[in-house]
């Protein structure tokens with residue numbers, strides 16, 4: 001029973017919540033990051049940071065430079081163009097631009113420089129190993145999950161070279177080609193010596209499982225993952241349904257790992273923007289419910305790209321305890337929407353969700369994505385707790401610590417079968 005003198009006073013609540021949220025380490029469940037040993041796959045520093053595809057999309061709205069002219073530039077030439085258009089000639093108001101400002105300020109650099117000279121000198125003074133430690137410490141990140149695509153030649157070469165992968169860089173085995181482009185995936189898997197065929201059969205499914213087993217043994221992934229278009233339907237009469245039923249689900253069962261579905265992409269609506277050319281669409285969450293209902297013994301991680309799908313995802317998670325909603329993905333990772341989604345998740349699901357992931361592609365982004373996420377989540381959490389206190393509930397600080405630790409790492413560790421983290425602060 002909580003003693004009244006331990007209770008957090010209403011006037012102190014916002015500060016206490018911000019303190020606990022800031023001090024609680026995060027397990028970042030979805031990123032595109034790599035450890036330093038992965039060489040060029042490990043993106044870091046100001047030229048990569050400013051060339052984030054979110055900023056490239058925004059650049060074309062503030063410049064007369066055409067995509068063809070832009071892509072003809074070097075990486076640093078592109079960064080110079082983006083810096084001038086979004087940070088010198090205009091105010092960095094967008095979330096992606098404000099994020100760069102957050103990173104520079106937290107590194108002690110001037111975000112109002114007329115060019116990138118100072119920032120480039122700073123990064124040139126660091127090794128990627130030093131910078132990795134610095135970023136994880138500033139962002140208070142204990143672990144990240146990578147995105148590992150066995151169909152990416154550079155990634156395949158890195159793993160075949162037995163790149164050293166530190167345990168806190170957990171792996172996720174990405175299966176987009178298998179589930180979204182079976183024709184190309186079948187050819188790639190065959191080329192690796194597996195006996196697959198365009199026409200699916202139980203024997204072909206077994207061969208695809210053998211291919212996955214080989215990569216699972218190599219990567220020891222914490223989950224299998226796929227990004228699905230907003231048109232995703234389950235079941236349907238495409239190879240995807242059969243591959244989910246005969247390959248993905250049995251593999252998740254056998255290896256006791258969850259299946260992560262990231263649903264809602266509308267691919268390449270503007271190919272001229274390359275990686276920045278994707279959009280979103282409203283998805284059918286009945287398909288998620290059917291998968292969860294058919295497979296009660298399999299754990300699912302789901303994030304959806306449409307803001308309008310979020311409420312239905314919360315309701316689906318109330319129906320299926322093998323469904324874990326996670327993150328405010330991609331176009332949703334903006335403070336106003338993170339607050340809205342986090343509020344409806346707390347109201348419908350309490351602390352049983354994974355409120356955010358960074359989706360970071362560049363190491364530096366962990367600094368801003370988590371600073372901004374913590375600010376938004378603190379606001380919503382404090383509002384939820386303040387309603388309890390206003391009703392006379394004596395809320396103790398250690399309860400706040402317990403709830404935040406559960407959402408920031410405990411839920412995911414339990415979901416993927418990792419041991420609980422040793423708590424440092426939550427008893428405070």
Ligand code: HDL
Nearest residue numbers: 147227262275329330359361
């Ligand atoms: O498929 C994914 O994992 C997405 O996150 C894409 O990588 C997307 O381009 C992205 O970076 N979103 O933030």
Ligand code: ZN
Nearest residue numbers: 030031032359
């Ligand atoms: Zn991603």
